[in-house]
Amino acid sequence: MIIMERNATDEQIKRVIDEILRCGLRVDVSRGEFRTIIGLIGDEKGVSFDHLAGLPGVKEVQPVESKYKLVSREYHPDSRIIKVGDVVIGGGEPVFIAGPCAIEGREQMLKTAEEAKSAGANILRGGAFKPRSSVHSFQGLQEEGLKYLAEAGEKFNMPTITEVRGEGQVELVAQYVDILQIGARNMYNQDLLEAVAKMGKPVLLKRNFGAGIEEFLCFAEYIVAQGNKDIILCERGLVPIGKGKEYTRYMLDLSAVPVLKKETYLPVFADPSHGTGRRDLVEPMSRAAIAAGADGLMIETHCNPQEALCDSQQMIMADELKRIIDVCIKIRKIM
Ligand code: PEP
Numbered sequence: 277m278i279i280m281e282r283n284a285t286d287e288q289i290k291r292v293i294d295e296i297l298r299c300g301l302r303v304d305v306s307r308g309e310f311r312t313i314i315g316l317i318g319d320e321k322g323v324s325f326d327h328l329a330g331l332p333g334v335k336e337v338q339p340v341e342s343k344y345k346l347v348s349r350e351y352h353p354d355s356r357i358i359k360v361g362d363v364v365i366g367g368g369e370p371v372f373i374a375g376p377c378a379i380e381g382r383e384q385m386l387k388t389a390e391e392a393k394s395a396g397a398n399i400l401r402g403g404a405f406k407p408r409s410s411v412h413s414f415q416g417l418q419e420e421g422l423k424y425l426a427e428a429g430e431k432f433n434m435p436t437i438t439e440v441r442g443e444g445q446v447e448l449v450a451q452y453v454d455i456l457q458i459g460a461r462n463m464y465n466q467d468l469l470e471a472v473a474k475m476g477k478p479v480l481l482k483r484n485f486g487a488g489i490e491e492f493l494c495f496a497e498y499i500v501a502q503g504n505k506d507i508i509l510c511e512r513g514l515v516p517i518g519k520g521k522e523y524t525r526y527m528l529d530l531s532a533v534p535v536l537k538k539e540t541y542l543p544v545f546a547d548p549s550h551g552t553g554r555r556d557l558v559e560p561m562s563r564a565a566i567a568a569g570a571d572g573l574m575i576e577t578h579c580n581p582q583e584a585l586c587d588s589q590q591m592i593m594a595d596e597l598k599r600i601i602d603v604c605i606k607i608r609k610i611m
Pocket residue numbers: 377403407439458459460461482512547550
């Protein structure tokens with residue numbers, strides 16, 4: 277990264293940017309209150325850092341060794357705060373995303389939204405394009421579902437989030453919701469990440485169930501490289517090893533929460549619903565995630581979980597959600 281002098285002129289900054297662009301790279305320019313930092317995006321092999329260091333207005337050239345430099349705390353020491361409507365993500369207060377696994381109909385969406393709102397949830401979720409292991413399972417209501425989600429969000433004054441499963445859906449989904457979700461299965465899909473990043477809306481990126489932390493951050497880097505730093509990282513569990521899966525659907529890696537907070541400036545969420553697959557474990561793992569430093573939780577809720585078309589066994593009802601939110605707020609205050 278290139279750190280400019282405090283009093284560097286726009287012309288000097290432009291000269292540095294032009295030189296980097298001439299080498300076939302792209303740039304990420306952060307204009308802070310006191311100084312401008314220019315991050316390089318791309319293969320740096322052909323770049324002469326000595327030459328850049330000698331340009332007027334350049335204070336210093338600092339190599340960032342990490343593969344995910346644009347999302348690293350080294351690059352941006354201050355935590356990112358993301359504002360969506362009235363909701364502040366990463367600002368200290370825990371944020372709760374709640375709603376059904378899948379949007380199943382207008383009534384179900386409105387009722388679940390009303391209950392989630394009164395339980396204290398801040399953001400409304402609901403899947404319209406569901407990633408399913410079987411083609412014979414319920415796939416989601418698609419655009420019809422997006423309409424119900426948007427209606428419910430508006431009615432109860434809650435920003436909305438839904439998963440974008442494929443590139444062909446990006447523009448459609450972005451018309452209806454405030455935050456775009458990349459599911460665990462798509463964490464590695466560079467083309468989808470780039471297309472979603474370009475919508476200019478916050479992106480919630482789920483960690484793939486087999487991905488290491490470095491890989492997770494390297495794929496978040498693709499979003500920032502498109503000029504979008506409004507990323508929420510979400511830990512949602514890894515594939516359990518050995519006999520683990522007899523007890524939980526995935527293994528929620530809560531050590532990832534403080535590691536990610538240390539490595540990056542991005543807000544970190546946890547999803548105890550998919551992370552355990554069991555409604556009785558959602559509350560203890562929610563408490564643990566907030567205690568580990570998570571900025572928020574994504575919890576699947578349903579007005580009638582027994583009848584749900586998808587992930588019925590892990591969805592909770594609003595009374596339990598309220599209990600979780602209340603206790604998590606207390607835990608955060610103690611911390
Ligand atoms: C979801 O949140 O709806 C979902 C499918 O989660 P994941 O991508 O973590 O499996």
